[in-house]
Amino acid sequence: MSTAAAQTSQVSFYEKRATIYQAEVDGFWQRLRAAALFVLAGLYLVLPWVNYGQRQAVWFDLPTRKFHLFALTLWPQDFTLLALLMISGAFGLFFFTNLAGRLWCGFGCPQTVWTKFFMWIEWLTEGDRNQRILLDRRPWSLDKLARKAAKHAGWLVTCAVVGFTFVGYFEPIRDLIPRVAAANVTGAETVFLAIASLALYFDAGFMREQICKYACPYARFQGAMFDRHTWTIFYDPGRGEPRGHRGREVEPAKAGLGHCIDCAVCVQVCPTGIDIREGTQIECIGCAACIDACDEVMDKMSYPRGLVRYATEAIIQGRSARVLRPRLMAYGALFVAVTLVFAVELVRRVPLQLDVLRDRARLYRVTSDGSVENVYTLKVLNMDQKEHVYAVEIGTPEAGGPGAGIVLEGVDRVKVAAGDVRQLSVRLRAPASEPAVTSTSVDFRVRALDDPRLVVTEDSRFLAPASH
Numbered sequence: 001m002s003t004a005a006a007q008t009s010q011v012s013f014y015e016k017r018a019t020i021y022q023a024e025v026d027g028f029w030q031r032l033r034a035a036a037l038f039v040l041a042g043l044y045l046v047l048p049w050v051n052y053g054q055r056q057a058v059w060f061d062l063p064t065r066k067f068h069l070f071a072l073t074l075w076p077q078d079f080t081l082l083a084l085l086m087i088s089g090a091f092g093l094f095f096f097t098n099l100a101g102r103l104w105c106g107f108g109c110p111q112t113v114w115t116k117f118f119m120w121i122e123w124l125t126e127g128d129r130n131q132r133i134l135l136d137r138r139p140w141s142l143d144k145l146a147r148k149a150a151k152h153a154g155w156l157v158t159c160a161v162v163g164f165t166f167v168g169y170f171e172p173i174r175d176l177i178p179r180v181a182a183a184n185v186t187g188a189e190t191v192f193l194a195i196a197s198l199a200l201y202f203d204a205g206f207m208r209e210q211i212c213k214y215a216c217p218y219a220r221f222q223g224a225m226f227d228r229h230t231w232t233i234f235y236d237p238g239r240g241e242p243r244g245h246r247g248r249e250v251e252p253a254k255a256g257l258g259h260c261i262d263c264a265v266c267v268q269v270c271p272t273g274i275d276i277r278e279g280t281q282i283e284c285i286g287c288a289a290c291i292d293a294c295d296e297v298m299d300k301m302s303y304p305r306g307l308v309r310y311a312t313e314a315i316i317q318g319r320s321a322r323v324l325r326p327r328l329m330a331y332g333a334l335f336v337a338v339t340l341v342f343a344v345e346l347v348r349r350v351p352l353q354l355d356v357l358r359d360r361a362r363l364y365r366v367t368s369d370g371s372v373e374n375v376y377t378l379k380v381l382n383m384d385q386k387e388h389v390y391a392v393e394i395g396t397p398e399a400g401g402p403g404a405g406i407v408l409e410g411v412d413r414v415k416v417a418a419g420d421v422r423q424l425s426v427r428l429r430a431p432a433s434e435p436a437v438t439s440t441s442v443d444f445r446v447r448a449l450d451d452p453r454l455v456v457t458e459d460s461r462f463l464a465p466a467s468h
């Protein structure tokens with residue numbers, strides 16, 4: 001075989017995944033992380049069970065396209081609010097990433113949260129890192145089978161609970177239980193339930209760090225938001241190198257060594273299997289396990305903690321930290337500005353909508369007494385949480401001006417239930433004495449009798465024959 005052919009045969013486009021056996025670690029950051037994970041997972045599991053009034057407090061009602069968030073119900077008409085919320089969230093993420101790296105990945109991302117739960121189940125059923133390595137190398141036995149079965153059963157139960165809760169955000173969860181128990185669920189609900197549960201099973205059970213490494217778009221672009229002053233997890237080579245094994249009694253300076261004892265514990269606890277001593281890497285999810293692990297080693301060696309720690313590139317290079325910098329301030333200003341716009345829009349939002357449709361079949365009708373009538377269909381949409389009675393009116397045109405004297409006939413009051421829409425047929429009539437105009441602007445107004453904030457106006461045209 002030629003040299004070129006030999007080289008070609010060694011090239012692989014796909015790296016074979018080596019199973020990562022993460023070692024357990026305890027410490028300040030892991031306790032903080034566990035607390036964050038329990039709070040977030042608890043919120044996820046409990047929220048669909050909380051009621052607000054007569055309905056589920058958080059409910060994404062897709063068939064009617066309404067998103068209920070406690071006192072607020074967002075309609076498709078509120079798309080601007082939803083867009084502002086998402087833009088505000090994006091700038092918030094940019095701000096915190098530029099300030100403190102992948103905080104979201106390490107402490108808040110659902111992928112991290114559920115993977116951690118799956119790992120706890122793995123530790124409970126298969127033991128610690130060394131026991132798991134040995135178990136996987138051992139030939140199949142009753143004990144191995146029982147441990148693996150217990151692990152997968154634990155994972156599947158977790159998946160069923162998480163998947164069921166997920167569907168419970170879209171269908172009232174209290175109704176869902178008896179329907180699932182009676183196998184009386186729709187095809188869409190079954191598909192949702194299966195996809196949510198199986199996606200979690202493969203993601204948190206098997207894919208794990210590969211999602212962060214290869215599939216997550218945020219992992220790809222978050223590096224662009226980092227700068228020399230971003231706080232993230234660093235190994236301090238100035239203090240750690242030259243690394244090397246030694247006994248506790250050895251004085252590092254005298255032995256020509258740094259503080260890194262090359263124990264590789266920081267690698268063993270890393271959920272993505274990287275070595276933080278090689279510098280900041282795209283695979284690092286900022287879980288801080290290596291900080292806690294190395295601090296434990298430093299304690300045992302009676303060295304100061306912080307060989308691996310939260311720091312900035314500038315600090316590691318011996319320069320001073322800088323918090324306020326143009327990019328961070330720009331992200332922060334945009335985050336605050338968009339959040340304020342969202343808050344103002346939310347406060348100004350009028351949960352009432354009026355649509356006015358002219359009768360297309362007939363532009364106008366001249367009655368026997370010479371007056372002119374136009375017919376309209378009004379759609380009154382009550383987007384509030386309670387029923388209202390609304391007055392239906394038209395704006396009063398200036399006396400003597402075009403449209404003066406036009407009156408509304410048909411309906412002047414309408415009751416609309418919460419979240420409902422009422423359709424009304426109304427007439428506008430211009431008396432025969434009106435000045436001859438072919439097209440006049442008219443304003444329809446709907447206002448709640450019990451709440452002065454709920455007023456909307458919609459303009460339309462009143463048409464009459466030129467000779468009128």
Ligand code: SF4
Pocket residue numbers: 235240243259260261262263264265266267277293294297307308
């Ligand atoms: S845990 Fe600390 S001492 Fe051990 S290899 Fe990692 S950096 Fe070095």
Ligand code: SF4
Pocket residue numbers: 233266269270271272273274275276283284285286287288289290291
């Ligand atoms: S290097 Fe590994 S252990 Fe350390 S923070 Fe990053 S992902 Fe976590």
